[in-house]
Amino acid sequence: xxxxxxxxxxxxxxxxxxxxxxxxxxxxxxxxxxxxxxxxxxxxxxxxxxxxxxxxxxxxxxxxxxxxxxxxxxxxxxxxxxxxxxxxxxxxxxxxxxxxxxxxxxxxxxxxx
Amino acid sequence: xxxxxxxxxxxxxxxxxxxxxxxxxxxxxxxxxxxxxxxxxxxxxxxxxxxxxxxxxxxxxxxxxxxxxxxxxxxxxxxxxxxxxxxxxxxxxxxxxxxxxxxxxxxxxx
Numbered sequence: 001x002x003x004x005x006x007x008x009x010x011x012x013x014x015x016x017x018x019x020x021x022x023x024x025x026x027x028x029x030x031x032x033x034x035x036x037x038x039x040x041x042x043x044x045x046x047x048x049x050x051x052x053x054x055x056x057x058x059x060x061x062x063x064x065x066x067x068x069x070x071x072x073x074x075x076x077x078x079x080x081x082x083x084x085x086x087x088x089x090x091x092x093x094x095x096x097x098x099x100x101x102x103x104x105x106x107x108x109x110x111x112x113x
Numbered sequence: 114x115x116x117x118x119x120x121x122x123x124x125x126x127x128x129x130x131x132x133x134x135x136x137x138x139x140x141x142x143x144x145x146x147x148x149x150x151x152x153x154x155x156x157x158x159x160x161x162x163x164x165x166x167x168x169x170x171x172x173x174x175x176x177x178x179x180x181x182x183x184x185x186x187x188x189x190x191x192x193x194x195x196x197x198x199x200x201x202x203x204x205x206x207x208x209x210x211x212x213x214x215x216x217x218x219x220x221x222x223x
Contacts, residue, residue, distance in 0.1 A: 002155065033211070043156075043201060043213040056209035090155055097209075104148075104155035 003027065004093050004105035012111045018079040021108045025072055025093030031055070032074040033094070033102060034066055038087035049074055050097045078110070086112045115139040119202060119214035126222050131189040133217045135202035138183060142204040145178060147187045150199045150216070159187070159200075189219075197221045 003026035013019055025032050034046040036059075045058035049068035060066075063081075068074040078085060088109050092102040116138045125131045137145070142164050148156040162169045162176045162185075169176045175188040185202055199216040206212070 002157075004155075035213075042215050043203075045211040045213070048209060056211075058210050092156075101158055101161070104157065106155050 002103040002105065004091060004103050006089075006091050006105040006108050008108060009106070010109050010111075012113065013081060014113055015081055015083060017081050017112075018077065019081065019110065021076040021078070021089050021091075021110070023074045023076070023091030023093075023105060025074070025091075026103055029093035029095050029103070030072065031094045031097055031102075032068055032072070033092040034060075034074070034076050035090040035092065036087045037090060037107070038084075041087075043090075046076070055097060081112045083112050086110055115204070115206065115212045117202060117204060117212050117214040119200075119217045121215065122218050122220070124220045124222060125192050127192060127194055129192055131187075131192045131196065131219055131221075133187045133189075133200050133202075133219065135185040135187075135214050136183055137185065137202075137204050137212070137214075139204055139206050139212065140183070141207045143207055144205045145176075145185050146203040146205070147174075147176065147185075148201040148203060148213075150201065152198075156201065192219075192221050194221045194223055 005024045030051045033048045037043045046060040048056040066076045088107045090107045091105045146161045147159045173190045177186045203213045
């Protein structure tokens with residue numbers, strides 16, 4: 001158990017809908033990272049927040065957005081969902097900003113029908 | 114984005130050493146990582162190496178970095194059946210962006 005929690009575990013929705021994925025980092029970790037893992041794209045870094053501020057942006061679509069709240073939990077919002085958005089979404093956390101150790105949550109499996 | 118390449122599959126016999134290779138294109142990498150993913154689970158950080166190092170050893174794991182050739186390898190000594198998993202290499206650039214390889218599926222044959 002990494003100490004990072006993600007909810008929900010599974011999510012099934014329809015095209016065009018909007019969903020919110022939630023992540024609680026390990027106690028004391030200030031950074032949160034979001035990743036998408038799919039069969040065709042592999043593991044893609046989406047975005048990182050550090051202490052409430054966006055720190056790095058990867059291959060995140062404009063339809064997706066994220067934020068980190070004062071209590072350090074983070075949410076990833078996916079809107080206008082398409083079939084290709086079906087994937088495993090992982091959250092990871094780390095103590096600091098440029099630290100080298102990320103701890104991954106168990107992931108949320110999103111299925112778009 | 115940057116390219117991080119790995120071979121897809123590797124099979125070894127229990128007790129042998131496994132060597133998983135990774136090549137990358139980004140010359141501004143700061144850290145390079147190896148992660149392990151077991152079925153149905155998230156990624157587990159195994160080890161990492163700072164880009165100005167050549168080698169790092171951590172128990173059964175040895176990481177070798179050839180920065181000139183942009184080649185990273187992970188050697189697992191005395192491979193066990195519990196080592197069967199997908200192994201991802203990843204690199205972090207100076208902009209704090211992470212790039213992952215496609216993953217190498219390691220199968221350990223008893």
